[in-house]
Structures are given as C-alpha cells and as structure tokens.
Amino acid sequence: MILEDDVRQLIARFDGLERDYTARYGPTSQARVFVLMEQLVTLRFAALEAGPRGAGMLQDQRRDVVARIQGLYDRSPFPEGPPPPVRVLDGHPPIIEFDRDAYTEKYASAAKSIRQDIIFLEEWEPEQQTRPTAYMYVVDDTGRLRVWTRAFRMSDLILGRNRAEVSGVPVAHPMLVPERLRVRAAGEITPIISDGITGVVANLKSGHFRPAPAAASAVRDACARALGLDPSVCDVLTVPAVPVAPTPPMPSVPARTPAATPSTGDHA
Numbered sequence: 001m002i003l004e005d006d007v008r009q010l011i012a013r014f015d016g017l018e019r020d021y022t023a024r025y026g027p028t029s030q031a032r033v034f035v036l037m038e039q040l041v042t043l044r045f046a047a048l049e050a051g052p053r054g055a056g057m058l059q060d061q062r063r064d065v066v067a068r069i070q071g072l073y074d075r076s077p078f079p080e081g082p083p084p085p086v087r088v089l090d091g092h093p094p095i096i097e098f099d100r101d102a103y104t105e106k107y108a109s110a111a112k113s114i115r116q117d118i119i120f121l122e123e124w125e126p127e128q129q130t131r132p133t134a135y136m137y138v139v140d141d142t143g144r145l146r147v148w149t150r151a152f153r154m155s156d157l158i159l160g161r162n163r164a165e166v167s168g169v170p171v172a173h174p175m176l177v178p179e180r181l182r183v184r185a186a187g188e189i190t191p192i193i194s195d196g197i198t199g200v201v202a203n204l205k206s207g208h209f210r211p212a213p214a215a216a217s218a219v220r221d222a223c224a225r226a227l228g229l230d231p232s233v234c235d236v237l238t239v240p241a242v243p244v245a246p247t248p249p250m251p252s253v254p255a256r257t258p259a260a261t262p263s264t265g266d267h268a
Contacts, residue, residue: 002046007054010046011061014039033072040065040235041132041201044192066235073203077240078210086209091184093214095141098174098181110169111178114148118176121145122226126191137189137202138173139215141182145222147189148176173206184218185211192233199233213238 002010017035025031040062047058085099124147126135136148148171150164164171173186186206192199202219204211211218216236223229 002050002054004051004054004057007046007050007057010042011057014042028072028075033069036065036069036072037201038132040069041190041192044199044201044233044235045194048192048194048198062235066237070237073237073239078207084208084210089182091141093184093212093218095182095184096186096209096211098177098208100181103174103178103181107169107172107175108178110166110171111175113166114150114171114175115178117149118146119149120226121147121197121222124149124191124197126151126193126197128193132190134188134190136171136173136176137187138176138183138206138209139185139218139222140177141180141184143184143218143222143225145189145219145226146176152188173208183209183211185215185222187211189219197227197229199229199235201235201237203237204239205237210239210241212241 014035018032018039021029021031021035043058043062043065047055047062050058085102086096087099089095089097121137121144126149129151131153133151133153135151137145139145150171152164173183174181176186177183183206185204186209187203188205189200189202191197192201200219200223204213204215204219216238219236220229220231220234223234224231
C-alpha cells in the first residue's frame, strides 16, 4: 500500500518537474504537456495501491492535472486551412466518414499489414509497461473501440517522434476501420492496468478525423460497454474544432506544503 507521505512526495515531485519544465520551455510547451500527461497516468496507477486518504489526495491532484492538460489542449485546436477528406453523418456523437478514394490512394495497400494487430477493447490484454504507454484507437460507427496494439512511449506521441510506418506509409487512424472508414471518436489511449484494464486515459487527437469534444462520450460509452468501466475512471481529453479566442496565460503551479490537509474528489 502507498502511504500518505509517499503520496505527498509523489505529488510534490511532479509539481516541481512541472515548474521546472514551464520555466525552461514555456507555459504552453509540449514539454509541459509531456510531464503533465506522465503525471496523470502515474496518479491513476498510484491510486490503485493507495489507502482511502491517499487515494483522495491522488484524486484531487488528478482532477487538477486534467484541468491543466485540457487548458493546454484548448489552446492547441485543430489547425485552420483545408479540412481532411471526411464528411460528418448523423449520430450522437456524429459519425465521421473518411473519403474512400483518399483512403485507397494513401493507405489501403499498407493497411493490410497491420490488420492482424487491430483488436477490440474487450479482447485486448495489454502488458504492464514500466513507463506510461499509449496506443492508437478508434471508436467505430457501431460504438466498439478498436486498438492498434503497437505501443508508443508518451514522449513519442507528444513530441512527434518515432512515427510508425508500414511499407513506408505512416499509420493513420482510417487504417483501423478499413471496412467502412467510419468512426465516432479517434485518438490515443493509455490503459490503466491492475489485473485487467481498470481505467483509461485517452484523447481525441486524430488529425484525420478531427472528432469534436462531444466525441468523448463515445469513448466512455465504449469502455463501459466493453469492460464495465465507470466514466469516473476514463479521462478523455478533447481538442477544439476551431481556433479559440486568446486567453490569459496558464496559471503557475501552486506551491504545496507537506502539512496540507487533503480532501477527496473525483472528475469524470
């Protein structure tokens, strides 16, 4: 069991890292996003081994970290300019369909090479990783979540390194749904594992489909349907569809004192 003092030290260490990264690279830098995402996943894992009071402290910190990351995502919307070759169909959330001709030209030949590595969430048994690890996923038009089982380090995804290629073609989300090219959500997902998948941290950062923030509900619904997960254990970070108005600078990380009295809370 993780003790309260250990929880305080963990939180203080990550707050210190965030302050250092923010001072060195800037309050809206990818470096700050990286350390916040690693913290979020670490907090999720730590909560599985903490006692009730420590778990409450971790939940409070997790809620704050989710808000910080979402604030940074809100400042990095999908870019203006020509949209991807998709059309939006009816649905709640809407179904997004990638153009068949564009898919055939760019991805169809390479997609055959990864077909055996695409699995439905309820059949997935990911291995425990020593560092936070993410995977490409989609929620298809039937509401089932599909995962490409090739693991990515968090730094690779956030900092744009180590892009996966098959036959010289970068792997893209439409390749996970070659039959109908339709999704309700798409992005990257990190499983929280303790005797099976007990929660997830996901985002909607698919440049090929660009799902709207409302698509977060499709991820939570898919996790509930496949694994019986409560929405409270599924953090889904969203991306604005269009540039947002200028906002004040991100607040600095608050200083914490070891004697602070924790409170409990949760965030869905």
